Each structure stands twice: as C-alpha cells, then as structure tokens.
Amino acid sequence: MEGAANRVLHDLRAKVARLESPQLRARTILPFGDVAIDGKLPGGGLVVGALHEVAGGGNGAVDGAAAALFAAGIAARTVGQVLWCVTRHDLFAAALAQAGLGPDRVIYLEAGDEKSLLSSFEEGARHGCLGAVVAEVSKLSMTASRRLHLAAEASGTMAIAVRRWRRQTEAADFGQPTASATRWRVSALPSVPLPVPGVGRARWLLELIRCRAGESADFLVDACDGEGRLRLSSDLADRSFTARDARWRA
Amino acid sequence: MARVVSVYLPTWPIDRLLRATRAGAPELSKPIILIGRHGAQRLVTAVNVEAARLGLRSGMPATKAQALVPELVIHHADPDADAKALERLAVWALRYSPVVATDTPDGLVMDTAGADHLHGGESAMVADVGRRLRQAGITARVAISDAWGASHALARFAVAETVIVPRGTVRISVGPLPIAALRLPMDIVGDLRRLGFNRVSDLSATPRAPLALRFGPIVGRRLDQAFGDSAEPIDPLRPADMIEVRRTFVEPIGAADTIARYIGKLAKELCDRLEEKGLGVLRADLVCHLVDNRIQVARVGTAKPLQEVQRLTRLLCDKIEKIDPGFGIEILRLAATLVQPIEASQKVSSLIEASAADVTDLVDVLANRLGERSLYRMAPAQSDVPERSFVRVAATAPATNAKWPIDWPRPSRLLSSPEKIETVALLPDHPPVSFTWRGIRRRVRRADGPERVFGEWWKRDAEFVAVRDYFRVEDEAGERFWIFRAGDGEHAATGSHHWFLHGIFA
Numbered sequence: 185m186e187g188a189a190n191r192v193l194h195d196l197r198a199k200v201a202r203l204e205s206p207q208l209r210a211r212t213i214l215p216f217g218d219v220a221i222d223g224k225l226p227g228g229g230l231v232v233g234a235l236h237e238v239a240g241g242g243n244g245a246v247d248g249a250a251a252a253l254f255a256a257g258i259a260a261r262t263v264g265q266v267l268w269c270v271t272r273h274d275l276f277a278a279a280l281a282q283a284g285l286g287p288d289r290v291i292y293l294e295a296g297d298e299k300s301l302l303s304s305f306e307e308g309a310r311h312g313c314l315g316a317v318v319a320e321v322s323k324l325s326m327t328a329s330r331r332l333h334l335a336a337e338a339s340g341t342m343a344i345a346v347r348r349w350r351r352q353t354e355a356a357d358f359g360q361p362t363a364s365a366t367r368w369r370v371s372a373l374p375s376v377p378l379p380v381p382g383v384g385r386a387r388w389l390l391e392l393i394r395c396r397a398g399e400s401a402d403f404l405v406d407a408c409d410g411e412g413r414l415r416l417s418s419d420l421a422d423r424s425f426t427a428r429d430a431r432w433r434a
Numbered sequence: 435m436a437r438v439v440s441v442y443l444p445t446w447p448i449d450r451l452l453r454a455t456r457a458g459a460p461e462l463s464k465p466i467i468l469i470g471r472h473g474a475q476r477l478v479t480a481v482n483v484e485a486a487r488l489g490l491r492s493g494m495p496a497t498k499a500q501a502l503v504p505e506l507v508i509h510h511a512d513p514d515a516d517a518k519a520l521e522r523l524a525v526w527a528l529r530y531s532p533v534v535a536t537d538t539p540d541g542l543v544m545d546t547a548g549a550d551h552l553h554g555g556e557s558a559m560v561a562d563v564g565r566r567l568r569q570a571g572i573t574a575r576v577a578i579s580d581a582w583g584a585s586h587a588l589a590r591f592a593v594a595e596t597v598i599v600p601r602g603t604v605r606i607s608v609g610p611l612p613i614a615a616l617r618l619p620m621d622i623v624g625d626l627r628r629l630g631f632n633r634v635s636d637l638s639a640t641p642r643a644p645l646a647l648r649f650g651p652i653v654g655r656r657l658d659q660a661f662g663d664s665a666e667p668i669d670p671l672r673p674a675d676m677i678e679v680r681r682t683f684v685e686p687i688g689a690a691d692t693i694a695r696y697i698g699k700l701a702k703e704l705c706d707r708l709e710e711k712g713l714g715v716l717r718a719d720l721v722c723h724l725v726d727n728r729i730q731v732a733r734v735g736t737a738k739p740l741q742e743v744q745r746l747t748r749l750l751c752d753k754i755e756k757i758d759p760g761f762g763i764e765i766l767r768l769a770a771t772l773v774q775p776i777e778a779s780q781k782v783s784s785l786i787e788a789s790a791a792d793v794t795d796l797v798d799v800l801a802n803r804l805g806e807r808s809l810y811r812m813a814p815a816q817s818d819v820p821e822r823s824f825v826r827v828a829a830t831a832p833a834t835n836a837k838w839p840i841d842w843p844r845p846s847r848l849l850s851s852p853e854k855i856e857t858v859a860l861l862p863d864h865p866p867v868s869f870t871w872r873g874i875r876r877r878v879r880r881a882d883g884p885e886r887v888f889g890e891w892w893k894r895d896a897e898f899v900a901v902r903d904y905f906r907v908e909d910e911a912g913e914r915f916w917i918f919r920a921g922d923g924e925h926a927a928t929g930s931h932h933w934f935l936h937g938i939f940a
C-alpha cells in the first residue's frame with residue numbers, strides 16, 4: 185500500500201518536474217557515492233544541470249579553503265574541463281590536483297570585479313561543453329542565481345557557487361534566499377586521530393542547509409580523497425551526527 | 435573617444451640602414467651620418483647618438499661634419515627606402531591596433547581605443563611597443579594621449595621615453611612644451627619666438643584673431659589639434675594582401691540590431707573569402723567609419739584559426755556595446771588582420787568514442803571580454819618551492835599530463851606572500867606549540883613535518899644555503915595551516931629562523 189502511494193507520488197513529481205523544466209530533459213544525477221549522503225538528496229545525488237552553493241563555516245567564510253576543496257571534489261567527478269572563476273587568485277592548483285582535479289582540466293578565469301565574474305560564470309554555465317563551472321562569489325542576488333540556475337539547467341552543466349566573503353560579518357548574507365538547488369556549508373573539524381603524532385585525514389562537518397524538494401541534514405565526513413570522493417567518517421558511520429552537535433560546532 | 439599613440443623614431447634612417455646591412459653591432463659606438471643632396475649642396479640628413487654627442491646636427495654641410503669628426507662613417511641617404519621601410523613597420527604595428535598610419539618621415543601613429551586591453555592595458559601596451567622596437571635595434575619614443583597633435587608633440591619633446599597622458603588632461607601636459615612641438619612651419623615658429631611666444635601655453639592664452647591675421651589659420655588649427663578640440667582622423671594603412679570586406683550604407687546606420695545584422699553578413703563574406711584561401715582568422719578588426727569622419731574600432735582575437743561564421747559573428751557582436759555610433763555609421767569594414775592556414779583534422783566518430791568537448795569558443799568569448807591574460811591554466815613547474823611550482827599557460831594549450839608530486843598534502847589556499855607569525859617553538863626540529871596569526875593566538879594540537887625545501891641556488895646567490903622547513907599544523911578548533919620556518923633551526927646562514935604562515939588547508 186505504502187509502496188503504491190510512493191510510486192504515485194514519484195510519478196507526480198516526475199510530471200511536475202517535466203512541466204517545470206522547459207527542455208523536458210531527463211535530469212542527470214551525480215551521486216556522492218555514500219548512501220547516507222545520497223539518501224538525503226532527491227534523486228540520490230546532486231542534480232548536474234543546476235546551481236549549487238557552498239560556503240565555509242567559521243573562518244572558512246573568509247578563506248573558503250574547505251569549500252573550494254569540496255567544490256573541487258565534486259567537479260573532479262564530472263567529465264570534461266572545469267572553468268574556475270575568481271576575483272583574487274589564491275587557489276593552490278596542486279591541492280586541487282590532490283582532490284582529483286588535474287591541472288589539464290581546470291581553466292582559471294580572473295575577473296576584475298564581481299559583475300564581470302557573474303557574467304563569465306553565466307557564460308560558462310550556458311556553454312554546455314564544460315563538466316562544471318565553479319565561481320567564487322560574495323554577493324549572489326535572487327535574480328543572478330535564477331539566471332545562473334536557468335543557464336545550468338538549459339545546458340546540463342553543473343554550476344557551483346563557492347560563497348566567500350571579505351569579512352566574517354558579511355557571511356550573514358548566506359541566509360538570503362537564492363534559486364540554488366542545494367546549499368552546503370563545510371567547516372573544518374579536528375582530523376582523524378592517529379596512533380602516532382601527526383595530522384590524520386581531514387574531517388569536515390558538512391551541513392546541507394537547503395535542498396530543493398528535500399530536507400536539510402548534517403554529515404560528519406572525511407575530506408575528499410584522490411578522486412574527489414567523500415565518505416562518512418568511520419567512527420561515526422554507525423550513528424548520525426545530531427543537530428545539537430552541529431550547533432555546538434558552528 | 436580616441437586614444438592616439440604616437441611613436442617617434444629619432445634615428446630611423448640610420449637604424450633602418452644598420453638593420454638592412456646587418457652591421458648593427460660593431461658600428462654602434464662609431465659616429466654615423468647620412469648625407470643627401472639638397473640642390474647642389476651635400477647636407478647631413480641624419481646622425482646617430484654618437485655623432486650627435488660629437489656636435490653633429492642634421493642640416494649642416496657634409497664637408498663641415500667631415501672636418502669636425504675624423505673617423506666619421508658616412509652613408510648615402512635613401513628617403514624612398516626609408517619611407518617604404520616605415521610602411522612595413524606600420525604593418526607590423528597592426529598587431530596593436532587596426533588603425534595605424536605612417537607619420538612621415540620619422541614616426542608612426544595609431545588609434546588604440548578599444549584594442550589596448552588585448553595587450554594588458556595602456557601602460558603595458560606602450561611599454562611593449564618601446565621594448566620590441568628597442569630589441570629590434572630601433573630607437574623609439576612613445577606617447578599616448580587623446581589627440582594626435584598632443585601625442586606627436588609629447589613623443590618628440592617630452593623628457594621621458596614613454597608618456598601616458600590620462601584621458602582629459604591633454605591641456606596640462608601639452609601646455610609646457612615649446613611651440614616647435616606644434617607641427618608649424620619653421621618660419622612661423624621663428625616669427626612666433628621673435629614675438630615672445632616660447633611655450634604652447636603662451637600661445638593658447640593669446641586671442642586667436644590677431645594670430646590668424648598675422649600667420650593665417652594654421653596656428654589656430656594646430657593648437658586645436660594638439661588639445662584634441664578639432665578632429666584629426668588617421669587614414670589607416672591597409673596592406674595589399676589583407677583580406678577585407680566592406681559595406682557602404684546610403685543611409686547611416688546606428689541601431690545595435692542593424693549593426694549586428696550587417697556584422698553577420700560581413701562575417702559570412704569574410705569567412706567565404708578565407709575558405710577560398712584555406713585560412714583561418716586569428717585576429718579580426720571591425721572598423722566603423724562614422725559620418726562625422728571619426729573611426730570606431732572593435733578588435734577580436736581567437737586562440738585558434740577560425741573560419742566559422744557563427745563564432746566570428748558572436749565574438750564581434752559582443753563588442754557592439756563598445757561602439758559609439760554617434761550620428762551614424764557610413765562604412766563598415768571587416769578585416770582579417772592576422773590569419774593562419776587551417777589544418778584539416780579528422781573528427782573522431784561518435785561510434786568509436788565520445789569526442790572531446792571543445793571549449794575554444796568559450797575561451798575566445800571570455801578572453802575578448804576580459805582580456806587574454808585573465809584566462810589561463812596552471813601547469814606544474816620543476817620546482818620544490820611552492821610559489822614557483824606552477825606556471826600559467828594559455829587556456830587552450832595542449833594537455834601536458836604533468837603532475838605535481840603527491841608525497842605531501844598541499845593547502846587549497848596559498849597566500850600570495852607568506853605572512854609572518856609569532857610562535858612559541860623548540861629548535862631545531864619541533865613544530866610550534868602555539869602561534870599568533872592576524873591577531874589570533876592558536877594552540878597547536880597536532881602537527882606534521884618538517885618537509886624541508888631547499889633554496890634554488892641557480893636563481894639567486896642568496897638561496898645557495900637557504901632552507902625552509904614546512905609543517906602542517908592543526909589548532910584546537912580543527913583548522914589546519916601550512917607554516918614554515920625560514921632556516922634549518924641550527925645555522926643562522928640558512929635563514930632568519932622567523933616563522934611564516936603560507937597556506938590554509940581544507
């Protein structure tokens with residue numbers, strides 16, 4: 185009985201989605217490869233033809249180190265070249281390569297201001313031959329995000345906005361509504377303990393703050409590996425990370 | 435608004451001769467003069483720097499020069515060859531702008547409005563012009579301003595070798611120059627001097643009517659031209675073999691849609707012509723001749739030779755907003771100023787494998803919008819020093835498959851210059867116990883290292899013994915940083931033993 189109701193709901197959802205998207209294109213999904221994360225996302229992964237937002241938590245709102253690596257991990261698992269738009273260049277290409285995004289795949293674009301950055305971002309999302317387009321933006325208005333989302337949807341390119349601000353106080357901007365399909369916050373956590381002195385594999389608190397047609401969730405994950413894959417942190421894999429802990433961390 | 439670059443070649447006839455005879459190096463230190471006939475007289479027409487230092491001037495009798503300087507190298511002047519060579523130099527200068535003309539006898543003039551961004555802005559472009567000419571053994575002085583008259587004057591009479599006059603400040607820069615800078619006939623300059631006018635500002639402060647009565651309209655006209663008040667169009671040079679299409683309009687056009695439509699038609703014609711010759715365009719110029727005798731230019735460049743109508747139209751139409759049609763466009767001209775043969779290549783069938791996605795057109799669109807230098811890829815370089823471990827390569831450069839070594843994790847953000855931090859640390863090989871960066875003190879919980887990076891002695895002598903010890907540290911909150919100590923912790927020669935923060939890990 186329940187299964188039948190689910191199927192009806194699923195068919196209805198598919199019908200509505202076809203009405204909403206003008207191209208009647210079957211949506212491609214890029215799964216994370218971890219059941220716990222994919223289960224929380226509608227369709228079992230990130231929608232490829234859509235805009236996604238990533239920001240860092242705490243100091244990460246300014247340096248965006250974890251957010252950039254998270255975006256690089258996603259982009260690494262797409263096929264084709266990646267356009268990475270920035271206004272100030274402080275990415276270390278060697279680190280992106282360690283997340284699986286090799287130097288031959290990334291084209292960097294250094295824009296003089298936010299306006300030309302957004303227009304280049306949209307141009308890249310509209311083109312269609314790229315695997316993913318990543319842009320480090322601070323302000324993202326509803327109009328701009330809707331344009332970007334439509335461009336990504338029409339071409340089937342994944343657009344990732346890495347939100348990054350000049351000052352910690354401006355990070356409150358992340359609460360403003362945008363048209364993005366998912367919105368993530370990545371914060372660095374103490375690394376996996378090792379039996380010997382040293383720094384273990386990095387761990388992140390991954391918060392899915394907003395998800396279209398889905399619920400928000402928190403995950404404690406091990407950072408990207410050499411192919412850009414995440415996995416739920418091993419010592420917590422048997423229980424979910426509670427919302428109370430998340431608040432305490434943030 | 436025009437931006438006119440004037441290039442002054444003070445010793446052009448001699449530079450040209452030395453380049454032609456390939457005798458540049460040994461003769462440079464000798465005084466050289468060129469002599470030509472003026473009626474029955476043999477006069478000096480050009481002198482090089484060394485001869486000028488010895489007191490020789492162009493215009494003096496050749497016999498006098500020979501008498502003054504014993505070991506004088508004398509060549510015969512050839513003004514026709516000079517003019518022809520100057521034209522060839524103007525064709526070379528088409529790389530900077532589509533509107534280039536010779537400014538006989540000893541200069542070039544070009545309008546670079548709307549084209550300078552392709553060379554990294556005005557200052558970079560002007561420096562590039564000077565450097566390239568000097569490398570070719572040609573003495574050059576370059577000036578850029580809003581008006582031909584001003585640039586011409588500044589290139590010849592300013593103290594600096596390169597002069598950049600910001601928009602709207604022509605009056606201030608031209609005012610202090612001597613009146614000889616105004617391109618007036620020599621006798622008028624002499625008469626004006628006798629009347630007590632020495633500088634351009636003296637002349638511009640005087641009522642025009644008495645001047646016009648005494649010297650005719652030329653003084654007023656030259657003043658207006660120097661200040662950019664009256665138009666002075668440049669008649670652009672067109673090489674004979676340049677592929678060019680044009681449209682003349684009975685009724686001037688001005689609307690963006692109309693311009694776009696005709697750009698499409700011109701692009702189609704141009705691509706047909708290119709196809710006949712098997713060429714692809716690397717640089718195309720759209721030149722709009724306006725009804726008021728002004729010229730507006732849009733230039734586009736491509737990364738690979740291009741022969742497709744849609745892509746060329748797209749690139750050109752992106753530039754429409756930069757064109758100010760004023761009272762209307764009379765003639766639209768589309769020229770392929772840089773072409774390259776297209777090599778036919780076999781397409782991979784989609785039955786066998788998926789063809790690689792081509793993003794060249796996107797790169798072209800973005801590079802024309804933001805400038806060529808703002809699009810790049812990072813390629814690994816052979817260096818252990820982090821800030822030297824990558825080089826920027828063109829976005830469309832072939833894939834190298836080169837990789838960075840993956841022995842050590844690298845931070846996702848690398849600070850452009852390492853920032854000094856205050857630390858509490860044991861020497862020689864312990865990581866700090868705590869450090870203060872940007873006013874915040876952090877206690878180190880975990881650390882990895884050291885990773886020792888040696889200086890590259892082949893770059894600088896100071897790096898012969900220099901050492902950096904990199905540590906990866908994690909603070910209580912879980913934030914990870916990349917810090918290093920300059921020096922090995924034991925020998926003072928290896929570094930200052932100060933600590934620096936160089937990157938932020940994810």
